Structures are given as C-alpha cells and as structure tokens.
Amino acid sequence: MLTPVTDEDGAPFWEYAAQGELRVQSCADCGELRFPPRPCCPHCQSFASEWRLMSGRGRIWSYVFPHPPLLPDYAAQAPYNAVIVELAEDPRIRLVGNVVATPDAALDSVDPARLRIGAGVRVAFTEVDGTTVPRWRLERG
Amino acid sequence: MLKDATAIVGIGQTAFAKQLPETEKTLACRAILAALDDAGIAPSEVDGFASYTMEETDEVEVAKAIGAGDVTFFSKVGYGGGGSCATVGHLAAAIATGQASVGVAWRSRKRGSGPRPWKNTAVQLPTPGQWTRPFGLLRPADEIGMLARRYMHEYGATRDHLFNVALACRNRANQNPAAIMYERPLTREMYMTSRWISDPLCLFDNCLETDGALACVIVGAERARDCRQKPVYVHSAAQGLPSQHHGMVNYWNDDPLSGPAWTAARHLWKQADFGPQDVDVAQIYDAFTPLVPLSLEGYGFCGRGEGGAFTEGGALEIGGRLPLNTGGGGLSEAYVHGFNLINEGVKQLRGTSTAQVPDAATCLVTAGEGVPTSAVLLRS
Numbered sequence: 001m002l003t004p005v006t007d008e009d010g011a012p013f014w015e016y017a018a019q020g021e022l023r024v025q026s027c028a029d030c031g032e033l034r035f036p037p038r039p040c041c042p043h044c045q046s047f048a049s050e051w052r053l054m055s056g057r058g059r060i061w062s063y064v065f066p067h068p069p070l071l072p073d074y075a076a077q078a079p080y081n082a083v084i085v086e087l088a089e090d091p092r093i094r095l096v097g098n099v100v101a102t103p104d105a106a107l108d109s110v111d112p113a114r115l116r117i118g119a120g121v122r123v124a125f126t127e128v129d130g131t132t133v134p135r136w137r138l139e140r141g
Numbered sequence: 142m143l144k145d146a147t148a149i150v151g152i153g154q155t156a157f158a159k160q161l162p163e164t165e166k167t168l169a170c171r172a173i174l175a176a177l178d179d180a181g182i183a184p185s186e187v188d189g190f191a192s193y194t195m196e197e198t199d200e201v202e203v204a205k206a207i208g209a210g211d212v213t214f215f216s217k218v219g220y221g222g223g224g225s226c227a228t229v230g231h232l233a234a235a236i237a238t239g240q241a242s243v244g245v246a247w248r249s250r251k252r253g254s255g256p257r258p259w260k261n262t263a264v265q266l267p268t269p270g271q272w273t274r275p276f277g278l279l280r281p282a283d284e285i286g287m288l289a290r291r292y293m294h295e296y297g298a299t300r301d302h303l304f305n306v307a308l309a310c311r312n313r314a315n316q317n318p319a320a321i322m323y324e325r326p327l328t329r330e331m332y333m334t335s336r337w338i339s340d341p342l343c344l345f346d347n348c349l350e351t352d353g354a355l356a357c358v359i360v361g362a363e364r365a366r367d368c369r370q371k372p373v374y375v376h377s378a379a380q381g382l383p384s385q386h387h388g389m390v391n392y393w394n395d396d397p398l399s400g401p402a403w404t405a406a407r408h409l410w411k412q413a414d415f416g417p418q419d420v421d422v423a424q425i426y427d428a429f430t431p432l433v434p435l436s437l438e439g440y441g442f443c444g445r446g447e448g449g450a451f452t453e454g455g456a457l458e459i460g461g462r463l464p465l466n467t468g469g470g471g472l473s474e475a476y477v478h479g480f481n482l483i484n485e486g487v488k489q490l491r492g493t494s495t496a497q498v499p500d501a502a503t504c505l506v507t508a509g510e511g512v513p514t515s516a517v518l519l520r521s
Contacts (some may be wrong), residue, residue: 004271034392036272064286065340066277074277074511082278084392094392096273107277117294133275
C-alpha cells in the first residue's frame with residue numbers, strides 16, 4: 001500500500017492520527033479551519049496555527065469505485081471504495097478516505113450498494129505499513 | 142491589445158497511434174517542421190517558443206534540431222493539459238508586444254507506449270499526494286470520477302448525458318481518417334455495457350492513450366495576410382486558477398463544481414467582441430466526458446447544473462446547437478494533451494475540417510478542466 005509522504009505542513013495530521021485523533025489545522029487568530037495544511041491563513045494571513053480536535057463525524061460528499069488497472073496492492077482489493085467525507089464541524093473541510101466494515105478490514109469490506117451521498121460516517125484509525133491512517137465506518141453499521 | 146493582433150498561420154501533426162517508433166523529440170520536430178511548411182515560413186525565422194509542462198522536449202533541443210535562429214521568447218506553462226491553450230496565448234502576447242515575430246507552440250507525447258504518471262510511486266507520493274494516494278485515489282479517472290458522482294447527484298446528470306459526449310466525439314472521429322477511432326462506431330449499448338474504469342466512469346468516458354505530436358505557428362496579423370494559409374486570428378485568451386483551487390483534486394474550495402473553466406471564461410469573454418451564443422463550433426478538453434458538461438457551464442453555454450441536459454437532442458453533433466470536438470477530441474481522435482483541439486479549431490476556421498461546420502467563423506478551444514486551465518477564442 002502507499003503510505004503518505006508528509007511535508008512539514010502535513011506532518012502533525014499524521015502524528016495526531018497515530019495517537020487516534022482526527023485533528024485539522026486552524027488559524028490561531030481568526031479561528032478558520034483549513035485543509036490541506038499550509039503555512040498561513042488564507043482568510044487573515046496569520047502564520048499562527050493550531051491543530052483542533054474534530055468530533056470524527058462527517059457525511060459522504062462523493063465516492064468512486066476504482067477498477068483495475070491499478071497498483072498491485074490496490075488491484076488486489078478492487079473494486080473498492082474511495083470516498084470524500086465532509087466534516088461535521090465545517091462541510092468545506094473534506095477528507096479523502098475509505099469506508100470499511102471494521103477499522104482494519106479490507107477496502108472492499110462494505111457492500112457498494114450501502115454507500116450514498118449524505119450518509120453519516122464516523123472516523124476510525126488503522127495502521128497500514130507502519131503509518132496510522134483514518135478510515136470511516138457508516139453510522140448505521 | 143491582444144484582440145486579433147496575431148493569427149495562427151500554420152499547423153502540423155504526425156500520425157496518431159497507440160505506439161509510434163520514433164522518439165518524442167523526433168515527433169516534435171516533424172510536427173513543427175510540418176506547421177512551418179504549412180505556413181510557408183523558414184525554420185530560421187522562428188524566434189519564439191511556448192510549451193507546457195510534462196513536455197519532455199525543451200525549446201533548446203527543438204530550436205537546435207529544426208535550425209531556428211536567435212530565439213528571444215520562450216515560456217513553459219504549468220499544469221499539463223491545462224496549459225495547451227495558454228501556449229497560444231503566451232505567444233500571441235509575446236508577438237503583440239514585440240518580444241518575438243514567429244512563434245511555435247507544440248506538444249509531443251508518447252502516452253500510448255510510455256509510462257503512465259500514476260504508475261510511478263516515487264513521483265506520486267509527495268504532497269499533495271499524501272491526502273489522496275494512500276486511500277487508493279490513484280489515477281486522474283478516480284479523481285475526476287469523484288466530481289462526476291457529485292455533479293450527477295447534485296444536478297440529475299446521467300450516464301446518458303456522458304454518453305452523448307462520448308458519442309459526439311466518436312461520430313466526428315468516424316469522419317476523420319487521421320483519428321484513432323476512424324471507422325469504429327460507438328453505440329449506446331457498447332457504452333452502457335463497457336467495463337468500469339472508476340465507477341461512475343466507464344471505458345468510453347476516458348480519453349485514448351496516444352503517441353503523436355502537433356504544432357502551430359503564430360505571427361502578427363499584418364504578416365499573417367501574406368502567409369500561405371487563411372489566417373485564424375487569436376481573438377481572446379485567458380488562463381484560470383480559481384481561489385483555493387487544488388489541482389486535479391479540487392475538493393477543498395467552497396464550490397468544487399465551479400472549477401477553473403469559470404475563472405478563465407470570465408476573463409476570456411471580457412476581452413471578446415462576441416459571446417457564447419456566437420460560437421459556431423467548440424473544441425472542449427475531453428480527457429474525461431464529465432469535463433464537457435462542467436466546461437459548458439463554466440464557459441457560459443448554459444446555466445449552472447444544465448450541462449448534462451445541454452447535451453440532449455444532438456446539441457453536440459454537426460448541425461446541433463454547439464458542434465463539439467469535430468476531429469474526435471481526446472476521447473476518439475487522439476489524446477495529445479489537448480493540442481489536437483487547437484489544430485482542429487484552426488481547420489474549422491479555414492474550412493478544411495473533415496467534419497466541417499458550414500461557414501464556421503468563431504471557435505472556442507479549451508484546455509484541461511479540473512486543473513489550472515486556459516482557453517482561446519479563435520476567429521476567421
């Protein structure tokens with residue numbers, strides 16, 4: 001599997017994920033959430049930022065089911081789902097992820113027919129090749 | 142002013158095929174020399190070059206190979222397929238402001254026989270790949286499929302609408318002997334039963350992986366009148382990078398369905414003497430079918446959310462409201478990162494297309510939607 005290659009701006013996201021926390025960068029001055037992480041606030045240009053703990057709840061904004069040809073580790077699980085989740089705190093903060101039956105289940109562990117735009121999801125974390133990544137479970141499991 | 146100050150006076154291309162034996166550099170030189178010959182201009186007169194990123198041949202090598210003279214302007218536009226039309230815009234600006242007198246833009250690709258970028262894990266992992274690639278959002282088809290699903294959900298667009306786009310392109314390719322899909326008709330049944338690439342996108346929603354090269358030659362309007370071919374004037378040009386945009390995965394601004402096309406369009410029309418209702422034929426970047434309804438809305442051919450319905454009733458066919466991609470486009474002629482759309486626009490305004498729109502006098506050409514983009518309005 002591909003593991004994230006982080007940069008200085010993005011590293012805290014993955015460090016918090018390793019502790020089982022979903023945190024999103026926010027401006028320490030005006031309070032606006034922003035994603036992906038970056039050095040300064042696009043709203044007020046402040047360089048002061050903090051990482052705010054999210055509730056871990058969100059809704060599916062869109063989804064696809066990739067089919068091969070794909071990289072080998074992904075082809076082995078295809079067709080799987082990839083989703084975009086908009087967070088409950090701010091629907092403009094959208095995270096790409098996967099809906100799974102249990103945190104460490106395969107990417108194709110949920111029946112595709114159960115996915116729909118607007119469905120409620122809740123974050124869970126699992127370790128993939130030494131990196132903790134967020135996954136999503138349907139609220140109506 | 143840029144308006145009609147310059148014209149495209151030469152176009153050239155190689156064969157298009159799944160695999161060609163020659164190198165990208167050789168193909169580039171062949172296309173450029175063909176375009177110069179078409180214009181009746183000697184290679185030694187070329188003093189301006191423009192290309193766009195993911196081009197493996199650079200102006201130093203090309204200038205040396207074709208025998209260009211002193212070069213006084215060169216530029217390379219970012220964001221791959223979003224840069225195609227900007228090459229024409231950059232050369233037009235350079236020539237209109239006296240920085241060069243004979244400009245060449247080109248694209249040479251071996252996507253049919255070469256590696257696909259998403260297969261190279263070393264390239265795809267650095268940011269912003271950290272937010273998408275680990276979750277199996279690997280290829281452009283997956284990334285655009287996300288927008289397509291949301292678009293269909295929000296506005297009721299259907300797979301039949303996407304089929305209309307694929308069919309119009311295929312029908313035009315069936316008229317174009319140079320197209321990869323010449324004499325290979327498409328039916329609705331073939332489309333609906335084809336394999337998925339990234340559900341909701343099927344095989345026929347995706348462009349062709351092609352080897353080939355194209356080029357065009359631009360000069361000032363005065364000189365253009367003395368060239369071999371009827372001048373095709375660069376009426377307006379624009380680039381588009383919207384606020385908070387994020388490349389091919391434009392999921393993080395307020396409104397991901399109003400992409401770079403909207404930004405480019407506002408500037409394009411502001412400079413023009415005519416509007417969308419006056420466009421006789423359009424060449425709209427079609428790496429994936431959903432880019433067409435999104436672009437139809439962005440460039441003002443219909444209202445927000447109406448792009449799917451716009452494709453109904455043969456609107457995109459010859460004789461329809463807006464004949465589209467009349468050489469076959471990226472979906473059915475060749476995928477050469479959109480440059481074939483530029484040359485096809487020139488053919489239409491010369492009156493020499495294999496699917497000629499009668500008396501076509503205005504043409505919109507666009508570059509890749511979903512990435513920072515560009516567009517030009519051409520007129521005869």
